[in-house]
Amino acid sequence: MSIIEAKLNGRTSQIAIAKKIVAAIILITMGTLPFWGSGYLTNVFLLVFLYMSIGMMWNLLSGYAGLTSLGQQAFIGIGGYSVAVLTQVYKMSLIWGFVVGAVVGVVFALVISMPIFKMNGAYFTIGTWIIAEALYIFFVKWKFVNYGIGYPITAAYDIPMWGLYLASFAVGIGSIVIVALLLKSRLGLTLMAMRDDSGAAEVRGVKLYRTKLICYLIAAFWVTITGCLLFLNQAYIVPSSAFTIDWTIACVFIVIIGGIGTIEGPIVGAVIYVLLRQILYGFPGISNIILGIIAIVIIIAAPKGIMGYLNNKFNLDIFSIRRKIKK
Amino acid sequence: MQLLIQSIITGILLGGLYAAIGVGMSIIFGIMGLTNIAHGNLMILSAFFVLIFSTAMGVSLITSILIAIVLMVIIGFLFQKFLVNAVIDKGDTPALLVTFGLSIIIQNILEIIFGADARSIRSSFATVNVVDTKYFSISGAYLTNFIVAILVIVALTLIFNKTDIGRAIRATSDNTRAAELMGVHTKFIFAVAMAIAMVTACIAGVLVGNTFVFYPYSGTQYLIIAFGVVVIGGMGSIVGTLLGGMILGLAQLLGAYFFGTGNQILSGYIFMLIVLTIKPDGLLSNKKRA
Structure with missing residues (x-):
């Protein structure tokens, strides 16, 4: 091993340690936020983590698996309604809302994957x-979910703010871990081969259908869980809020602004999205217009988003999913 | 029986309106492979233009429609030239997301200016029954929709087949690179095609406003209808949109007849999904775009 190589290795390991320390500080600060921060700050970051989660999953689908979906609100609505119906109608404990929601979400994804995976x-x-619109109309006319009137979710008042925050924190960080691990796994290699040249990948034995389906199901599962928490936070659910395209609009903005096809992108995007929404709280229409303009400008000027641009410029590699050949 | 006949006739006539809604989207997809998510919002924007000119500014309805068409042509041309053309070479998703951004912007601007109230540009003629027999009746609005839709489709077919610009558009549609090599300025052709699509969107917007009430957020609903028409008829086939519109209109009205009026829209959606599943390229699709 030459001296230069040894020095380089030393430097990379120092950077690796520094990265771990910074990550630990951020995690501890964020994880303990409700115990030292104000209620307002806690609520803002609770939303950041939930939006980060749905953005991260949309990024997995659109940025890595080539599945640009505008129907993610279907899963958010399913999650929200599972919690509402099980706790309000059947008086079951909250945890069952999550379990049933996740199961229904994944089964629903599996069922609709049969027709929609034929479409390109x-x-x-x-x-x-x-499908999401059809689900909305169906819920408005469905007696079982109380038509368009919806439910208050009183179970939300039984859990303390810090509990909801920590759950959201776990879901947000969990989404990062899932996507990072997924991309580092064999499936990630498959995804990248698929993205670069799907024809060549298929010839080499990559199972496109199966790979896409796994991503779709993982996203469905995680988005449904996030939906449970989003509606616990709102404490009220109606079909028009559960299945609104606004959820997917948020995902698109978060991912485009932050950087599609990067892991850091949705994190940065979620922070910007939630902060902008908070600043323009009284003017929801204006914040959407501004986000729309920002998104168009970014798609044209910096198609890889803020993080893609920074990564290129400063050669950052925060969540390394690169593979190194063992010596 | 009476109701069934009425449902079938209304379904076919409604199909005319749906064809007018879908034809612009079909042109754009056929020529540049772009799914214009803002199509429904641009339609509703046209309806609001006509509403402003004819009520607030006191211009006659016909003049208002002409001004709105000119405005929409300019908007469509500029939108294509400066926004979509910048990303059209980078694959499907970026261009699709640009139109998505535009749709959000239009919808929210309309909501801020006009609020969430129902609007209409209904002419006195719209609600009169022009045909009224023992078995069925036809309202002025539905008959107008159907006739105008057929005129639009005939006009488009003539433009595409008989004029130089139409030939250039078809050449670009068949093979963009070859057309470019033969001296066709394809990016300009894209902008012209978008302008033509905006004329149809404007006409469709006026027809919708004359038939139903509309809201700033109605764009989504009509985008899905446009998409359904195009899917059933086959993307890029102009005559196909007429058939697609009629099939979708019939699916909705017969769905309402058999499963109750409340299920009209839902039957349309489910029918679309079934067609998409069985024939993902549409019933009349004659070519494939990669």
Whole structure:
């Protein structure tokens, strides 16, 4: 081993240690936020983590698996309604809301995957949207979920703020861990081969359908869980808030602004999204217009988003998913 | 029986309106492979233009429609030239997301200016029954929709087949690179195509406003209809949109007849999903775009 190589190795290991320390500080600060921060700050970061989670999953689908969905609100609504129906109608404990929600979400994803996975590109995109819209209309007319009137979720008042925050924190950080581990795994290699040249990948034995389906199911599972928490935070659910396209709009903005196809992107995007929404709280329309303009400008000027741009410029590699050949 | 006949006739006539809604989207997809998510919002924007000119500014309805068409042509041309053309070469998703951004912007601007109230540009003629027999009746609005839709489709077919610009558009549609090599300025052709699509969107917006009430957020609903028409008829086929519109209209009205009026829209959506599943490229699709 030459001296230069040894020095380089030393430097990379120092950077690795520094990265771990910074990560630990951020995690501890964020994890203990409700015990030292104000209620307002806690609520803002609770939203950041929940939006980060749905953004991260949308990024997994659109940025890595080539599945641009505009129907993620279907899973958020399913999660919210599972919690509402089980705790309000059946008076079951909250945990069952999550369990049943996750199961229903994944089964629903599996069922709709049969038709929508036959569609390509734009057909898939709009197909997912039609399904979510159909689900909305169905819920408005469904007696079992109290039609369009919806439910208050009183179980939300039984849990303390810090409990909801920590659950959101876990879901947000969990989404990062899931996507990072997934990309480092064999499946991640498959995804990248698929993204670079799907034809060549298929010839080499990559199972495109199976790979995409696994990503879709993982995203469905995690988004449903996030949906449970989003509606516990709102404490009220109606079909128009559960299945609104606004959830997916948020995902798109978060991922585009932060950087599609990067792990850091949705984290940065979620912070910007939630802060902008808070600043323009009294003017929800204006914040959407500003986000729309920012998104168009970024797609044209910096298609890889803020983090993609910074990564290129400063050669950052925060969540390394690169593979190194063992010596 | 009476109701069934009425449902079938209304379904076919409604299909005319749906064809007018879908034809612009079909053109854009056929020519540049772009799914314009803002199509429904641009339609509703046109309806609001006509509403402003004809009520607030006191211009006659026909003049208002002409001004709105000119405005929409300019908007469509600029939108394509400066925004979509910048990303059209980078694959499907970036261009799709640009139109998505535009749709959010239009919808929210309309909501801020006009609030969430129902609007309409209904002419006195719209609610009159022009045909009224023992078995069925036809309202002025539905008949107008159907006739205008057929005129639009005939006009588009003539433009595409008989004019130079139409030939250039078809050449670009068949093979963009070859057309470019033959001296066609394809990016300009894209902008012209978007302008033509905006004329149809404007006409469709006026028809919708004359038939139903509309809200700033109605764009989504009509985007899905446009998409359904195009999916059933086959993306890029202009005559196909007429058939697609009628099939979708019939699916909705017959769905309402058999499963109750409340299920009209839901039957349309489910029918679309079934068609998408069985024939993902549409019933009349004659070519595939990669």
